[in-house]
Amino acid sequence: MPVDLDHIKEVYAEADCLYDDAEVEAAIDRMGQAITADLANSNPLVFCIMNGGLVTSGKLLTKLNFPLQIDYIHATRYRNETRGGELNWLVKPNTEMEDRNVLIIDDILDEGHTLAAIVEYCQKAGAKSVITAVLVEKKHDRKGVSLDADYIGLQIEDRYIFGYGMDYKGYWRNAPGIYALKGH
Numbered sequence: 001m002p003v004d005l006d007h008i009k010e011v012y013a014e015a016d017c018l019y020d021d022a023e024v025e026a027a028i029d030r031m032g033q034a035i036t037a038d039l040a041n042s043n044p045l046v047f048c049i050m051n052g053g054l055v056t057s058g059k060l061l062t063k064l065n066f067p068l069q070i071d072y073i074h075a076t077r078y079r080n081e082t083r084g085g086e087l088n089w090l091v092k093p094n095t096e097m098e099d100r101n102v103l104i105i106d107d108i109l110d111e112g113h114t115l116a117a118i119v120e121y122c123q124k125a126g127a128k129s130v131i132t133a134v135l136v137e138k139k140h141d142r143k144g145v146s147l148d149a150d151y152i153g154l155q156i157e158d159r160y161i162f163g164y165g166m167d168y169k170g171y172w173r174n175a176p177g178i179y180a181l182k183g184h
């Protein structure tokens with residue numbers, strides 16, 4: 001079904017800004033400092049989880065001023081909807097991770113299924129350690145798995161959010177802050 005761009009624009013205009021650009025940047029700075037303190041000598045292999053993890057990965061990686069390698073994984077569970085379903089692996093990792101310290105970067109830990117499946121995949125592929133960093137963690141009691149990320153930028157209330165990589169119907173990943181849908 002074609003997307004109604006007027007609706008997409010209206011959603012942005014009416015959304016509540018939960019964290020503005022400066023607040024999100026400060027959170028990414030803090031994550032960068034913590035990760036640097038812990039991983040600077042561990043030669044990590046960093047996986048960006050596409051698509052949502054793109055913006056957080058790009059911004060965070062420039063704060064990690066030490067030797068590391070980058071690859072990506074493309075897995076999706078929401079497929080431009082506001083409710084998740086089966087995890088669909090579109091691109092599995094290409095870089096050998098046997099005996100590597102793996103750092104996974106994603107935008108959001110919501111019900112937890114996506115991150116849990118990716119962590120398990122990396123562990124089975126022989127990673128020495130699997131460390132996780134998410135820009136936001138959503139607080140609610142609908143967690144599908146019990147999984148805490150190692151680095152969390154911001155805590156978010158239980159609303160559907162977009163911006164900084166997170167989408168509403170495939171749009172507004174580019175929004176310069178974290179916004180919640182009106183009434184959700």
Ligand SMILES: O=P(O)(O)OC[C@H]1O[C@H](OP(=O)(O)OP(=O)(O)O)[C@H](O)[C@@H]1O
Nearest residue numbers: 050051052076077078110111112113114
């Ligand atoms: O904790 P969960 O409930 O599993 O949700 C978190 C996942 O959902 C989003 O991905 P999505 O499936 O929307 O794909 P996208 O990254 O392309 O937006 C987000 O980027 C996370 O990867």
Ligand code: HPA
Nearest residue numbers: 110159160161162166167
């Ligand atoms: O609240 C959300 N917004 C965007 N993408 C998401 N993926 C899981 N939860 C969300």
